[in-house]
Amino acid sequence: EVQLLESGGGLVQPGGSLxxxxxxxxxxxxxxxxxxxxxxxxxxxxxxxxxxxxxxSTYYADxxxxxxxxxxxxxxxxxxxxxxxxxxxDTAVYYCAKDHPPYCSGxxxxxxxxxxxxxxxxxxxxx
Amino acid sequence: xxxxxxxxxxxxxxxxxxxxTCRASQGISSYLAWYQQKPGKAPKLLIYAASTLQSGVPSxxxxxxxxxxxxxxxxxxxxxxxxxxxxxQLNSYPRTFGPGTKVDIK
Numbered sequence: 393e394v395q396l397l398e399s400g401g402g403l404v405q406p407g408g409s410l411x412x413x414x415x416x417x418x419x420x421x422x423x424x425x426x427x428x429x430x431x432x433x434x435x436x437x438x439x440x441x442x443x444x445x446x447x448x449s450t451y452y453a454d455x456x457x458x459x460x461x462x463x464x465x466x467x468x469x470x471x472x473x474x475x476x477x478x479x480x481x482d483t484a485v486y487y488c489a490k491d492h493p494p495y496c497s498g499x500x501x502x503x504x505x506x507x508x509x510x511x512x513x514x515x516x517x518x519x
Numbered sequence: 520x521x522x523x524x525x526x527x528x529x530x531x532x533x534x535x536x537x538x539x540t541c542r543a544s545q546g547i548s549s550y551l552a553w554y555q556q557k558p559g560k561a562p563k564l565l566i567y568a569a570s571t572l573q574s575g576v577p578s579x580x581x582x583x584x585x586x587x588x589x590x591x592x593x594x595x596x597x598x599x600x601x602x603x604x605x606x607x608q609l610n611s612y613p614r615t616f617g618p619g620t621k622v623d624i625k
Contacts, residue, residue: 505552509561
């Protein structure tokens with residue numbers, strides 16, 4: 393059974409830092425890209441960052457670029473999100489999500505959508 | 520790539536046929552997924568590649584469209600379907616989501 397368990401959330405002051413972790417189990421972690429998606433209180437979903445299975449490729453939303461760093465340790469089956477220079481607008485529930493295996497049909501291959509999600513961890517940025 | 524959804528809010532009854540539209544700011548072929556989210560829970564994948572039903576999702580859910588306009592249809596709304604629905608584009612990074620459509624009980 394696939395399980396994703398986030399940790400590391402909490403209350404932090406503006407300008408502070410926090411590192412989120414996502415412990416994965418039930419699948420071959422290194423074979424799948426992983427992402428972080430956040431949801432501010434009462435708001436919609438916002439894709440934050442993604443990393444390839446090997447860790448060699450990373451992607452970021454413009455809203456976090458230069459402040460957040462995604463990484464992974466495939467020996468520990470763990471995904472990370474290092475968040476620096478935090479702002480009030482970063483307050484949200486942060487979910488880690490596993491990429492669905494690529495689906496190829498009619499000459500196109502589809503990836504970057506998420507078949508498993510963690511339960512989320514709340515990050516509150518406030519003084 | 521920006522995504523818009525309409526309507527933002529929909530009030531419907533059990534048994535109704537419900538259609539939600541997602542529009543992309545530029546053509547994305549069939550690179551679209553749909554999710555369902557219930558309060559306090561993580562999203563659940565319903566459809567990917569615009570029209571492919573995720574394993575285990577009831578057949579009353581269907582997706583269609585290509586290019587810039589997509590639809591999610593629930594053929595006969597069930598009590599467990601009252602939730603918020605999001606589209607997500609898979610064409611390029613950043614992998615943007617639509618703003619969501621909340622389906623509520625009439």
